[in-house]
Amino acid sequence: GAVVSQHPSWVICKSGTSVKIECRSLDFQATTMFWYRQFPKQSLMLMATSNEGSKATYEQGVEKDKFLINHASLTLSTLTVTSAHPEDSSFYICSARDPAGSGGARETQYFGPGTRLLVL
Amino acid sequence: GEDVEQSLFLSVREGDSSVINCTYTDSSSTYLYWYKQEPGAGLQLLTYIFSNMDMKQDQRLTVLLNKKDKHLSLRIADTQTGDSAIYFCAPTEGNTPLVFGKGTRLSVIA
Numbered sequence: 453g454a455v456v457s458q459h460p461s462w463v464i465c466k467s468g469t470s471v472k473i474e475c476r477s478l479d480f481q482a483t484t485m486f487w488y489r490q491f492p493k494q495s496l497m498l499m500a501t502s503n504e505g506s507k508a509t510y511e512q513g514v515e516k517d518k519f520l521i522n523h524a525s526l527t528l529s530t531l532t533v534t535s536a537h538p539e540d541s542s543f544y545i546c547s548a549r550d551p552a553g554s555g556g557a558r559e560t561q562y563f564g565p566g567t568r569l570l571v572l
Numbered sequence: 573g574e575d576v577e578q579s580l581f582l583s584v585r586e587g588d589s590s591v592i593n594c595t596y597t598d599s600s601s602t603y604l605y606w607y608k609q610e611p612g613a614g615l616q617l618l619t620y621i622f623s624n625m626d627m628k629q630d631q632r633l634t635v636l637l638n639k640k641d642k643h644l645s646l647r648i649a650d651t652q653t654g655d656s657a658i659y660f661c662a663p664t665e666g667n668t669p670l671v672f673g674k675g676t677r678l679s680v681i682a
Contacts, residue, residue, distance in 0.1 A: 494674065495672045495673060495674045496672045498669050498671075501669055543612075545614050559603065559664075560603070560620065563614040563616070563617075565613055566612070568612070
């Protein structure tokens, strides 16, 4: 099936710093990627939809100036958590939609392994 | 919008079958996915079913879809300890973001 990678897999940073997380589709081109956030023992919460070459669409309640998303190519989307604070500590997961369905059904979303962020 | 409900916990003995149930609200869902999440990991696509199907079998996995009742189930035959994880169902129209319920935590007892 299609593979999505994330980097880094975990990061610890000081409060006030910015952290960039990369999401790559390795063997397919993804015009659309998604960013989710997951708190311990909870479901995934969609943060934003990232479209290649255009501005991301943020879900209600997600600060776009806080969580900057860039989708500069068909295989890479980045999420930057700006001026991170302890309450931003979470597990961030990206997914990429495979429009061609090379790994299964068309429009299937494939998920990255996640990035665990800890802000001290 | 879509609302997805799953039972939170399921415990089975190794070798038995597991059945994880899911109900959803959006009747226009065309693809219905099952994902597996192991501790500290992302989501792994397990299987999917199209809305025009009633059943799909894929090795130990059987997906049943009752479109009238908006009910989806995942049966895992001969459940193994490696199947212990959280399972999410995710119905979608295909070009919309996936909506997840809280997931079902499957515990397999050796």
